[in-house]
Amino acid sequence: MKILIVDDHTVVRDGIRRLVEALPVTEIGEAESPSTALAAFRKLRPDVTVLDINLKNGSGLDVLRRLRADDPKARIVVFSMYSDIVYAASARRDGALGYVSKSAPSDELLVAIEKALEDQPYVDSETAALMAENENARGSVADLTRRELQILHMLGDGKSLTEIAQGLGVAYKTIANTSTRMKEKLGVERTSDLVRFAIETKGGRMLDHGED
Template structure:
């Protein structure tokens, strides 16, 4: 097997969904689907046996909640990346997926390119959320918006989208050092130390770069 390939397992209790996702992923040369199942118990065995890099997980499994299974898999295999692929677009499920240890959340009716992009981002240690999820979260009222500058809200949202410092600097046309300064300021203002908690803040409050595109 090519050392650069990305090993993927599919966990969804609808065979037609698995068939469609597998067909899509197998069109990408680097992707290798190493197994699939619709059962949570079988998923534990599958991951132990095949050791995939990424699991594409449905929430509504018949024998166990997909978020509970995500948490269990992350405890057993900390390096495993989990991408939630779900029909549910409510904010609470997204927040629960973060707490369970998932690194991404994509809707089943999202464009196929989002699933491919999500896997590529997760494979290099990033996070990815469906554009529809980001738009829905952006419609909620930020609880701490007044504490952050428009630029800090941009940086926080980009962190939630999985961008690293260099990518954020390029996107915002600022230096990497300035990005690092903004990140430090965000942590101080929100009294948050862990990067995962910063990601959660961005996803829960949904700050939108389109709303805050004006320069400082």
Template sequence: MIRVLLVDDHPVVRAGYSRLLEQADAIQVVAQAASVQEAYVAFLEHCPDVTISDVSMPGTGGLELLRKIRQRDPDARVLMCSMHDSPTLVRSALEGGAAGFVTKNAPPDNLAQAVLQVMTGERFLSDDLDPALLSEVADDESVLVAQLTLREIEIWRLLALGHTAAECAQLLNLSLKTVANNQTLIREKLGVGTSAALVHLAQRHHIIDRAFS
């Protein structure tokens, strides 16, 4: 039996995912979580075979959970889900160690397929994602974004959502100096000089939703 941890801040989404997964005889949802903090505690407690996490959640997001889990266990299998199919977002997740990426517009049976496939050691992309995006040449802006670490992407996301550096430090359990240093590195790597430019770039690459800005 493949043991799964579900992470999404919407209970209805978690319930839907759970029903879809448990239609497959080989999959059991052993725990659910609504935040990164809850999810990490559940991961440590239940040691799931596969963790399925939404990318966008209040506070710290799924990419930060991916970073924390992979730091704890480099062999952990984490599937990322998102309402967006941005190649930049998919690449960031895969380069950060995600075992696969499933969009919320994908056919329902893709979720169980993803769990079964990543258990074999293969990566999985949902049917509505172009398999070529793993090898296609990225545009100049995407190349810049690809330089960022998962932690830098999470700090960028929080800043673009309007959080102050101090709030980012509190949410990520970092010192203010560390966040400030990362903020400087992010701007240098992305080649932007203003907060507005950071927000616009985050919107273009679906690091945040336009509705949040």
């Protein structure tokens, strides 16, 4: 089994390397940036890629999309500092099989890797509980498009609809119409409810500006 580790911190890569050595691994590759991740992926052709969502020089979600575009069958486990249902939903929408928070017990990452080898999805227990709570309370963020997830994060950062439209370079009416669809999907009636939901589910950083 070959594993690729993409993380911009050497100490984290070393920790993951030591952890996955408990598995029947034949080769471990490493990359520290978006610019080196695709080259390392193409060279190693790993069975599973462990990908940090928060890279210094770019978005892990963007790297995820690039790897999946290069190989639609790529098995990717996102390793994130956030127990965040919006990030988890975004990663799953972009094709990640696993999502594990760095605050989760280390054995959960091993489980996610083993599940990925079987082409089975896995989300760490804390994030999964948050997702289940969200789904039980109202519509699920899993129903949102990538652009809607991005807008949700921007609302959570305190941006108004006007500021979001300006930041994304689109008409206010486009954002207003999108927010209406988001409210329908999430089961809320007012924009203030949508903002409150965004704050409750916010992981602390904005998603990259990929389109749906």
